[in-house]
Structures are given as structure tokens and as C-alpha cells.
Amino acid sequence: MNNQRVWFITGVSGGLGRAIALAAAAKGDLVYGTVRKPEQMADFESQIPGFTKAVLLDINNHEAVKKVVAELLEQVGIDVLVNNAGYGLFGAIEEVTMDECRKQMETNFFSALHLCQIVLPYMRRAGKGHIVQISSIAGFRGTEGLGIYNASKFALEGFSQALQKEVKPFGIHVTLVEPGPFRTEWGGSSSIRSHKTMPEYADTAGLRIRTIHGYSGTQPGDPAKAADVILSVVNHPEPPMHLPLGAFAIEGFRDKMKALQAEINAWEKLSTATSF
Numbered sequence: 263m264n265n266q267r268v269w270f271i272t273g274v275s276g277g278l279g280r281a282i283a284l285a286a287a288a289k290g291d292l293v294y295g296t297v298r299k300p301e302q303m304a305d306f307e308s309q310i311p312g313f314t315k316a317v318l319l320d321i322n323n324h325e326a327v328k329k330v331v332a333e334l335l336e337q338v339g340i341d342v343l344v345n346n347a348g349y350g351l352f353g354a355i356e357e358v359t360m361d362e363c364r365k366q367m368e369t370n371f372f373s374a375l376h377l378c379q380i381v382l383p384y385m386r387r388a389g390k391g392h393i394v395q396i397s398s399i400a401g402f403r404g405t406e407g408l409g410i411y412n413a414s415k416f417a418l419e420g421f422s423q424a425l426q427k428e429v430k431p432f433g434i435h436v437t438l439v440e441p442g443p444f445r446t447e448w449g450g451s452s453s454i455r456s457h458k459t460m461p462e463y464a465d466t467a468g469l470r471i472r473t474i475h476g477y478s479g480t481q482p483g484d485p486a487k488a489a490d491v492i493l494s495v496v497n498h499p500e501p502p503m504h505l506p507l508g509a510f511a512i513e514g515f516r517d518k519m520k521a522l523q524a525e526i527n528a529w530e531k532l533s534t535a536t537s538f
Contacts, residue, residue, distance in 0.1 A: 266292055267291045267292070267342055268291070268293075268294070268338050268339055269286050269340070270340045270342070270344070271293060271294070272296045272347035273296060273347030274293075274296065274297060275297050275305075275306070277346075277444075277452070278441070278444060278489065279347065280295075280306075281486050281488065283295045283306075283314060284310065284489070286493060287309070287313035288313075292315070294315050294316075295314065297318060303316035321369070327376060327377065331380045335381070340381050342393075342496055343391070346396040348396070349369060349454060350454070351366040351410050352408065352456065352471045352474070353410070353456025353458070353467065353471075355409045356463070358410050358456045359457065359458065367414050369414075370415065371417045371418055374395060374418055375421060378393060381393070382434070385429070386432045390434065391433070391434045391435070392435045393435070394437050394439060395437070396439050396441075397418050397439060397440045399441065399442050400412050401416055403514050403515075403517075405470060406463075406467045407463075407466070407474075408470070418438075422436055423438075423503065435501050437505055438503060438504050439488075440506045441488060441508060442483060442509070442511035443477065443483055444484070444488060445481045446481075453475075482508065482509075488508075492505070
């Protein structure tokens, strides 16, 4: 197939990563997806045999990632990189430990950064490619109880926005996908609660966390439909830098932008009184 693309997607055992992988493979593309457990390999490869190929890999093991991805680039190349693997750390800022914070940043930020650095030389030489970063509305708007998750996604957004400007001349696209609530396990079994909990935050961070856990499994967003939208964007000659997914995410973006504009206007006179 002359027009067959090769995708590399992290975290395809379920959720949005699985949905993107299946949507791409159903169109005839070759999809390599990472899983963390040996027993997950056969399951993924049986989805669309010959098109869904499992890669047993811990994305936080940078040496292993470098070796595996280098071999894949040499054998078949990578046209689309999807940095999807990640998890949500729940806890008020005062509750989380530094170790919990570092683990969150390692998975949600450093692993994505590392993979981008590995595939970029290949994409530059090819003069094409698309990097899809699975971010979140939480990468644009801070929320009580999600501060460190917010930080990891804000970091992903920051370097991706710079990356898009750096690689556009080479024909490489970068898209930040920013979903609201989708029916995945992000707010359930895939999330981690800080070891420490404090009654002082029960009505702020605690309430938000209980709310998220409470609607897990009933979120309005359909991962399969999200995957179809992402494929449409990857197929577009001029894809967007930002792709909020779902009405909740769109509303969140607009609310924050309105609040920022109002705050800037209210403090503009004082803010600009800083010149020589």
C-alpha cells in the first residue's frame, strides 16, 4: 500500500489510545502501540491482525525506548507519533509528595519529550510527519485537586507550542489534543490519589476528586468518535495546533479566555506602568 502510514502510539491497552489505534488500522495504516504487560500484547495484535502490532515497553525506561524506536525507524519509519500514555495524579498541592510529583512529570511530560526528540531527525529528513500530543483541558485551565496533573499537561503544551514553530519549516505538524471528560478509565482505575489526604481540603480539592470519581464511566465523550476526529485532523493539509474535544473542553477554553481578557483589561493601567 503506497499510501500506508506508520503510527507509533503510546498506551494502547485501552481508552483513547486504543481507539486511535483501531481507527487508524481500520483505514489500512500500520499501527505500533505500546503496552506494559506481556498479556496485553496478544489482545492488541488480535484487534486488526497484521495492522495492530504490540510493543512491550515502559515509556519511562528511556534507554529501552531509544533502542526500540530506533529499530522501528530503521525498519519501517514513523509517520505519526501519538504521545498518549499518561495518568492523572489527584491531590491538593499541599497533599502531594515530591516523589509523586516527579513520577507524574516523568510519565506525562518527559516521556513525550523524549519520544519527540527520537523521531524528529527521521521526520526532518523525510520532510513530513505529524506529532499528536494527547493533552487535556487540564493543560489549559487549572483545577483544584489536579494541580500536578495540570502542571504536567501545561508543560506538554508549552514545549509543543514551541516545537510547532521550530518544525513547521520541515513539513512536520504538531497538534495538541485537549479532551474534556471522555468515557475512559482516566478518572477511575488509571488515576492515582496522593497518599496523603487532609481534611482541610475536603471541600475544595477533595470535592473535585470525589466528583470526578463519581462520574467515571458515565462521561459524555465517546473515545471512538474522538479517534475519528483525530484521524480527520491528521489527514488535513493544515491541521490545527489546538484541538479541544467535546463541549466541556470548548466551554472551558472560552471561559478561561474571557476571564483572562477581563483581568488583563482591569489591571492594564497598573501593569503597563513599568517602562523607563
